[in-house]
Amino acid sequence: MSRVSKAVAAVLVATALGLAAGPALAAKDRFVVDLVNEPSSLDPQVQWNPDSYYVYRNIFDNLVTRDDKGEIIPQVATAWKQVSDTEIEFDLRSDIAFHDGSKLTADDVVYSVKRITDPKFASPQLGQFDKITDAIALSPTKVKLVTAGPYPALLAQLVKLSIVPKAVVEAVGKDAFNLKPIGSGPYKFESWQRGVNVQLTRNDAYWGAKAPFPAVTFRAVPDAATRLANLQAGSSDLVVTLDADQAAQLKGSPKAQALIGLTERVAYVRLNTTKPPFDNPKLRLAAAHALDKQAMIDGLLGGHDKPVPELLTPAIFGWVDGIKAPEHDLAKAKALIAEAGPAAKAEIDLATAPVFDQRIVQAIQQMLTEAGFNVKIAMSDMATYLKRAQAGPETTSLLSFGRWSCACQDADGVLFPLLHKSSGWSAYRNPKMDALLEEARATLDTNKRLAAYKQVHEIVAADVPVVPLYQAVVIYGAAKNLTFQPTPNESMFINRMSWKD
C-alpha cells in the first residue's frame, strides 16, 4: 500500500466511524421523516399533493380536523351550528396564536376562506371549497360561512382548510409566504434547504397537544428501497409509501416495524358503458364475476387490503352495510360471455399509469382474459392517463384501473365524480343514478343521504358501471419504538406520535 492510499483509507475509516456515531445521537431530539418527494410548496393553499400536506399540516391548524378514528372534531373551531340550509356558524378558539405571536381571529378565518376561493388566486384546491359563497366575521371568535345551496360535504371539506395569518400574508406577499410560512400549528417552520430537507421546530406555545420531538426533519427519498434501507440503518424514524413486500421485510427487524392502516381510498375498475362490448349490461356483469378481489389481495397485496362490495370504503360517509355485489364466479362469467357471442371478443383497452401497482393491473387483465375477454393494457404517463380518464365516454378507454380518494371521506366526493353524467370521469349514463346523486348532495338530512346512497350502491352492483375492488391500505415504516396510528385520510400529525418506553 502506498502512502497515498494509506492516507485515503485512514480518512475513509475515520469519516465512517464519525458517522456511525452521528445518527444515534441525533435521533433523540431530531425526528427524521423520509417522504417520496420534497414538498412542492408550504403555503397550504397553493398545491395539492401528499408530500406537501404531510409537512404543512404540522405547521398550520385547520378549521376542523379528524381524530384517529376518522370522526370530525374541533380544531380552530370549537363548535358549529347550521343556522339555515345555506349558513353555518362556527365558534372559534380564542387562545390560538400564530408563530409570530399574533392572535388567530375570525378575520384570519375569513381571509383564508376568501383567499382559497378567489378564482384569481388559482388554488388547485378551489374545487373543494367553491361551494362557499361568503365568509363573514360576526365577532373575533365567531364566523359565518354561506354556501350556494345546501352543501352536506362542507364540514368534510373544511377538514382541509388551513388557516393562514391575514396580516402576515398581506404584508409579505404570496411568494415570500411560500418560502417562509407562518402558521399556528404544533411545529414552526425553521428552514428549507431546497431538494434536501425541510426542518421544523416545536412550537412550545402550542394551544393543543404538545409535540413529542423538539425538531423534525422531512427529507425527500424517492426510491422506496432506499427509504427502507434508511430505516434499517437507523438514519430515519418514519418513512412513507412502502408496499406489502417491503412491509414483510420489516418483520423480525430489530430496529424497524411496518405500520399498516386501512384508508378511505377505494380501488376500482371503471367500465365504459357507452361503447361495445360494455354497453351490454350482461358483459359488465361478466367482468364483475371474472374479477377475484380476494385473490388479488391475498396473492399480490399481502392480505392487508379489504374487498368492498360498493364504490366506497367503510371510512367514508355513505357506506352502507349489507350490499351484495356480484361474487367471483368464473363459470358464470364464461357463460355470460358465450351468450353474448362474438361481440364480447372485441379488443378492450385497460388504461393505467406507472404510479399504480402494475401487478394488480396485470391480474385484472389476466382474470378478464381467462373469462374470455380480449384485454390489452394501455400504459401512459400519469398526466396523459388523467386527461384521458376524464375526457368523457367518447374518448376515454373501455376500462381503467384507479384508486380513488377525495380526501374528504364523504360519498359525494367519490360517487358523484365517478358516476354522474356531468363529470368527466363518468362513463355511465343513467338518469336514475344522476337523480339519486343530485338528491344526496342537495340535502343536509343524513338519513335521506344514506337512503339515496344505498340505492346508488344497489344500482352499481346490479348494472356494474364500475367494479369496486378493495379498500386500500397505507403502509409506513417506523422505528421500532414509535407509536403512530395511521389514519384513513393518510394524515401525519407528529403531535399524535410518541416513543414507547
Next chain:
Amino acid sequence: MPGFLLRRLGQALVTILGVVTLIFFVQRLTGDPTYLLVPETATQADIAALRHQLGFDRPLAVQYFDFLGELVRFDLGQSVVQRVPVTTIIASRLPYTLMLAAGALIVACGIGMPIGILLAIFRNSPAAKAAAGFVLAAQSMPTFWSGILMILVFSVLLGWLPPSSTGDLSHLVMPSFALGLLSMATFARITRSALLDELSKNYVRTARSRGVRSGRLLIRHLARNASIPVITVAALEISNLLAGAVIVETVFAWPGLGQVTVQAILARDFMIVQGVVLLGAFVTVLLNLLSDLLYSLVDPRIVLEGAR
C-alpha cells in the same frame, strides 16, 4: 484565433436556441400539467379555470415568444408546481450535481486511467487480467442495483457510511463510486488504446534504444501524447455525468439536477425542464469548445482552423 472563437460562439448560440425550441414544443405535445395539480374531485370547469390562470390556454406561439422574451432577460420563469423561480431551483441543485460529477470523475479517472496503463504496458500479466475482469464487472452492474447493494452492505450491515441524502463528504462516497465505476471502464479502455497506439510509434523505439527507462518514457513522452483522446472522452463524460446521474441521484436521494429534472418531466413542470435543458446544452457546447482549445495546448501541431 478571434475569428475561430466568434464562429464557434455563433454556432453555439444557434445550437442552444435549436435545443430550447425543440424542448419547448415537444413537451407541450401531450398537454399541460393542470390535471396533475388538482385533486381528483376537481370538475372540468375547475381544471379549465386553473389552466387559464396558469396561462396554458394561450396559443403555443404566444407562449413560445413569451418564453423567448423572458430568456433574453435571463428569466427562466417560475415552476408551476413549486411556484418559485426556476433559477432558484437550479441554483439549489447545481452544487450537488457538480459535487457528484467531480466525485465520479475522480473515481473514474483515478481508477480507470491506472488500469488502462496497466492493461497497455503489462498486457499479459495476471494483474492486468484481473483488472480487465474488474472493469467488465463494474460496467455490467446497473446502478440501481449496485447502488442499493452498496447501501445494504456499507450502511445497513456495516454502518460505515450514511445510506442516503446529503451532509458531510462521507455522503458523497457511495454515489461517486456508483456513478464513477461506470465511466471508469471508458477511461480504462481509451487510456489503453491510446497508449498502445503510441507504444507502436518510432519515437518510442528510439527512446528505448537510447536507454530511456519505462517510467520516464511513460511520464515524459507517452502520457502527453496519449492524453488527447482521453481529454476528448473526458469532455464527453463530464457532460454525461452532469446529465446522466438520474438513477444514482434517485437511489441515493441525492438532490442533483437529474432527480429534479425527471420529477419535473413527470409533473410536466415545463419551466424547470426548459431551464435544465438550456443549462445542459450550454455546458455541452462549452465543454466541446474548451476541449478543442485544449488540443492545441497539449499538441502544438494542432492549429485551430481560422486561427491564423
